[in-house]
Amino acid sequence: MFRIVNKKELNSTVTLLEIEAPFVARKAQAGQFIIFRVDEMSERVPLTIADYDREKGTVTIIFQKVGLSTKLLGAKEIGDSIQDFVGPLGVATEYEGMKKVAVVGGGVGCAIAYPQAKALHARGVEVDVIAGFRSKDIVILEDEMKAVSSNFHLMTDDGTQGEKGFVTDKLKALIEGGAGYDTVIAIGPIPMMKFVSLTTKPYGIKTIVSLNPIMIDGTGMCGGCRVTVGGKIKFACVDGPDFDGHEVDFDELMNRNSVYKAREAELAETHICRMEKLAQELI
């Protein structure tokens, strides 16, 4: 069992949990992920590592309560434990040779964009962060991202905070303005990563995206996380999760990630029953 030692609600749907997992904390690096399972009946769900503390032996994850498993996880409190927590999985992000980087985060993807920016900043790389959100009330990690970037650009779709517009608008403007990025790291919803990659392609700027497909084991065994990259089948769990954004077939990935949408909706219903039953037993 893995104990939760800290919990923060970052906005109405995004939660931060710090979890005791000393073996994972010992080895974790930016870009890698973990798989959690809340209880015996739950699914195995991958989440990218948001932070780690080797001395305390803890790993931090930040997630949006969208599906059944993330809702169950979000319902856990400090002191509670979850059944399984395995990692670090996947290949760590390769920062070699980077000098000036734009880190682009979209929504809850900022939870992962932030540690990337932090890691780069710590290596002495010049980092600009472009963070995009739908609206003011879901902005997360603003101060943290500011602290590790040379220039921080906050974008909202509706203009309620920062500048109005998409991250791609800002990125394009910065590139056109001669920012001179050698690399762009984009983490967020699949369409955002797709359009960031399309934005950088004409300029030939190396673009790294972090993919989060459906998977079971995280060790290359199920093949569920296969993505087409440069026309070849890759397993995101062992070959990724970072890939060259100019090579990824994003439309295929989006389609594959929708596989259990209907089931998810159905489960959400039955699951409320399961949670209510549990609650009743507790009372």
Added chain:
Amino acid sequence: MANMSLEKIKMPEQKPDVRNKNFEEVALGYTAEMAVEEAQRCLNCKHKPCVSGCPVNVRIPEFIAEVAKGDFMAAYRVITSTNALPAVCGRVCPQESQCESKCVRGMKGEAVAIGRLERFVADWYMANCDEMPEKPVSNGKKVAVVGSGPSSLACAGDLAKAGYEVTIFEAFHKAGGVLVYGIPEFRLPKAIVQKEIDKLSALGVNIMTNMVIGKVLSVDEIIEDMGFNAVFIGTGAGLPSFMNIPGEALVGVYSANEYLTRINLMKAYLSEYDTPIRKSKAVAVVGGGNVAMDAARCAKRLGAEKVYIVYRRSEKEMPARLEEIHHAKEEGIEFHLLRNPVRILDDGNGQACGIECLKMELGEPDASGRRSPVPVEGSNYVIDVDTVVMSIGTSPNPLIRSTTKGLETNRKGCLVVNEETNQTTREGVYAGGDAVTGAATVILAMGAGKKAAEAIDKYLKK
């Protein structure tokens, strides 16, 4: 006087049209009377040909003689002196190509039902004498076992009995390897596997789940930082192959590994579990091995109206056990033989809606000695399916070999070992099972685990 019946006592089974709707065990097992009667068919040959057909040399005539006498406890002791997992082997061993293939009774009529008798004895023991082994006195030496499938369980068990402090590192959340994620409940009830694992725990084996070796710890760290004196690698052959045909990335296309893991390990067939799986109407399983049969029979049990096996050679070349093919057919699985998929069709919304196959003819024998299939031009046709399961083989996982210096592998990615000792090209690091041989059988893996345990014991006593 031996029982001279030419046929084995029939195995009681659930009826096909009943069992293809549930996940309970297909074969129900012999009663004591049946077992004694079948045991009496054994001629107790002096030269014991059956024993040479068993990868772990179970003293077959000896245990069968005890069964014939009705002393099931004595029979159990004979079996378990060389085979730690009789309830598993009695169910999943390909006896027809091993021990039973050498049985003298098989020359005229059917061989003695060695597998069924082994299973009976193991089940009888579990039902009647459920004592747990005691933890032996520790010799102070530590051995790490990576993976928890059949080779690892056998290796860990033997080492623990010899007094070693054994830790098993398992990547999944549950120990058992292919016995829990691969082989379905209806062929190998998971309670049986769990009992074997509980026995290991009673022997003092420490089982650490959620540990992906090669990621969370390297083999070198296990030795240097954690103070293990030797390591056994039993990580299996878990990497699924795909055909690289168009449409394999469509929704509704699974590897057999994913499909079976969702069902067997993650219990997608039980409503109290959250594991999602596709609700299929028609399923094509590509491949002809035991794994393909398992996937097809699972699909049927999950409610698919039509389930097809698509295999590029003829039934004679199928690597699956005869019994599995027979059971699959009885349960209503349709076989499309000498057919090779060329693409999977998209329904326009990114979902699989059919599989296009090409008819094949058998040509000359290939390297494996099997006649290789040759396509018949223009013979394409489509089978309407909403789900495709690719079951065309697996290869060893590179996670350990790519993170451990000095571990040699062959061109298929299998670890190279000394055949006598199962030591890898690194001193103190041993390996066995599918990680060495590529996908093979449970019993071969167990045999390798035992051999490695013996060699590790010798090595650490030096």
